[in-house]
Amino acid sequence: MTTSAKAPAIAPILTPVVIAGCVILMLGFAIRASFGVFQIPIAEEFGWARSEFSLAIAIQNLAWGIGQPLFGAMAERFGDRKAIIAGALTYAAGLVLSSYAVTPGQHQLLEILVGFGIAGTGFGVVLAVVGRAAAPEHRSMTLGIATAAGSMGQVFGAPLAEFLLQSYAWQEVFVIFAAIILCSLFALPFIRSPHVATRAELEESMGTVLVRAFKDPSFSLIFLGFFSCGYQLAFITAHFPAFVTELCGPIDPGGMLAGMGINTTSALGAVAISVIGLANIAGTLTAGWLGKRYTKKYLLTGIYVARTIAAAAFILLPVTPESVLIFSAVMGSLWLATVPLTSGLVAHIYGLRYMGTLYGMVFLSHQIGGFLGVWLGGKMYDITGDYTLVWWIGVGVGAFSAIVHLPIREKPLVALPA
Numbered sequence: 413m414t415t416s417a418k419a420p421a422i423a424p425i426l427t428p429v430v431i432a433g434c435v436i437l438m439l440g441f442a443i444r445a446s447f448g449v450f451q452i453p454i455a456e457e458f459g460w461a462r463s464e465f466s467l468a469i470a471i472q473n474l475a476w477g478i479g480q481p482l483f484g485a486m487a488e489r490f491g492d493r494k495a496i497i498a499g500a501l502t503y504a505a506g507l508v509l510s511s512y513a514v515t516p517g518q519h520q521l522l523e524i525l526v527g528f529g530i531a532g533t534g535f536g537v538v539l540a541v542v543g544r545a546a547a548p549e550h551r552s553m554t555l556g557i558a559t560a561a562g563s564m565g566q567v568f569g570a571p572l573a574e575f576l577l578q579s580y581a582w583q584e585v586f587v588i589f590a591a592i593i594l595c596s597l598f599a600l601p602f603i604r605s606p607h608v609a610t611r612a613e614l615e616e617s618m619g620t621v622l623v624r625a626f627k628d629p630s631f632s633l634i635f636l637g638f639f640s641c642g643y644q645l646a647f648i649t650a651h652f653p654a655f656v657t658e659l660c661g662p663i664d665p666g667g668m669l670a671g672m673g674i675n676t677t678s679a680l681g682a683v684a685i686s687v688i689g690l691a692n693i694a695g696t697l698t699a700g701w702l703g704k705r706y707t708k709k710y711l712l713t714g715i716y717v718a719r720t721i722a723a724a725a726f727i728l729l730p731v732t733p734e735s736v737l738i739f740s741a742v743m744g745s746l747w748l749a750t751v752p753l754t755s756g757l758v759a760h761i762y763g764l765r766y767m768g769t770l771y772g773m774v775f776l777s778h779q780i781g782g783f784l785g786v787w788l789g790g791k792m793y794d795i796t797g798d799y800t801l802v803w804w805i806g807v808g809v810g811a812f813s814a815i816v817h818l819p820i821r822e823k824p825l826v827a828l829p830a
Contacts, residue, residue: 429545430554432602433538434561436496439596440503440533442565443589445689446573447472448653449682453582454519462654464516466790468523469650470783473642475527477779480536481772483528488768492541493600499532500597507590511583533596535559536775539755540768541603549704551759555752556700563696563748566689570653574682621766625773630820634757635774637712637816639781640809641750644719646782647806648688648743651789653681655799661732669733680733684740691744699749708753708760709820715753716814719746723807727800761825781809 447469455465487495506525513519531537539555546554576585625631660677663669674680702711726739758771788802 425546425550425553425557427545428602429604430542430557432599433542433558434564435599436533436596436603437535437538437558437562438565439592440530440565441562442569442572443503443507443593444530445566445569445649445685446589448650448685449570449573449577450582450585451650451654452657452678453577457582458514458516460516461790461794463787463790463794465519466650466786466793468516468520469646470785470787470790471520472523472527472530473646473779473782473786475524476530476534477527477642477776477782479528479531480534480775480779481769483532484536484540484768484770484772486532487537487540488766492537492603495532495537496600496603497597499529499534499537500593501529503529503533503593504590505529507586507593511586529593531772533593535562535751535755536768536772539751539771543755543759543767544764545604552703552752552756553697553700555755556697556703559700559748559751560693560696563689563692563744566692567686569689570682570685574679621762622769622773624825625762625770628761628825630761630822630825631770631774633816633820634754635777637716637813638750638754638774638778640716640806640813641754642778642781642783643785643809644723644781644806645747645785646779647785647789647802649685650786651793651799651802652684653678656681656684656731656736659731659798660736661730663733667733677733680736684736687737687740688744688747691741692747692749695745695747695749696752698745700752703753703756707822708757709817709822712750712753712757712817713814715746715749716810716817719743720807720810720814722746723803723810727803727807757820757822761822763824 451462451465454460455462483495483499486498502525506522506527506529510519510522510526513522539558542554542558543551573585573589576588580588657676657678657680660680663675663677663680665675669675669680674683699711699715722739722742726735729735754774755767755771758774759767762770785802785806788805789799792802793799
């Protein structure tokens with residue numbers, strides 16, 4: 413009598429952990445992606461210069477970057493759920509308190525809380541959970557799915573803000589958004605994942621792993637390369653709605669956009685952010701799928717080259733409703749496609765044990781870029797009256813990132829067992 417061995421079970425891609433992580437990212441990024449819609453209403457109500465609100469959003473991005481490795485370390489030390497709870501409460505508190513801000517200084521100070529809240533509910537913590545919970549053969553794809561969920565939030569975040577502003581003051585919309593981010597905590601019971609790591613990784617301290625990463629030239633290259641991603645994304649998120657509102661050609665009253673209810677360039681600016689998010693879902697999932705099959709550093713180089721070409725072409729051509737939508741679709745397909753590849757690269761080279769902290773360190777570069785993109789956008793607008801110079805700086809740093817990824821050594825750099 414013979415017995416046949418059972419075929420190994422195929423691990424699912426969509427698990428409760430992945431779905432819960434997607435919900436948290438989607439709600440958090442829906443709110444984060446909407447801040448550009450508030451640019452003009454807040455500035456007009458208080459008579460602020462464009463740079464004042466831009467500095468507030470820039471500070472938010474920098475606080476997000478500083479908070480990312482801190483929340484990553486908190487999650488690895490005290491547990492993922494506690495880190496996410498702390499992040500959501502901080503996020504909500506920052507939004508509610510910001511609704512009472514009446515001076516630029518108050519608004520800028522309170523955006524520190526919002527930035528830390530985004531860090532606690534964002535990629536650094538959630539992608540580490542998803543990465544540990546995923547089967548190795550699905551890790552790149554699940555990171556792509558979770559990242560795409562953030563894009564889904566972007567699809568409805570900016571239009572939702574634009575819609576709510578038709579009926580509520582911006583202060584009331586901030587409070588509504590605070591309630592929405594607290595709703596993400598209902599997904600917490602499903603956030604549980606093992607600390608998947610080799611025995612050698614488990615025996616090492618966080619300090620040992622960090623020192624090894626900091627001494628590795630590839631880590632520095634990943635850090636530098638992520639700068640332009642933050643610059644471009646934060647600048648467009650914060651300033652593109654205003655850019656479109658003021659510089660885009662008129663919408664044809666008898667055209668397709670008007671037939672869809674998009675009658676003003678202000679509405680088109682909000683829709684453009686939504687189109688970016690929608691296109692990014694496909695782009696991010698594709699990046700996750702490709703990351704399993706091809707060298708991640710070359711994929712990242714290709715993304716930055718494509719971004720550079722798209723941004724240069726857009727600013728050189730007349731800004732029309734058609735060019736806005738085409739650019740939004742193209743840039744959207746490349747938007748967060750860098751995230752599953754960069755986080756996957758960190759996990760592949762340096763291991764899973766302290767992925768949240770290490771990716772948080774890399775993400776700090778992303779947010780330094782975000783700070784400069786948002787702040788320079790507002791500052792140069794006040795000085796020159798347009799965004800042209802800041803846009804071309806974004807083209808330049810995109811080309812830099814395309815080059816800097818090429819020398820990365822994409823080989824595991826973890827301690828071997830004795």
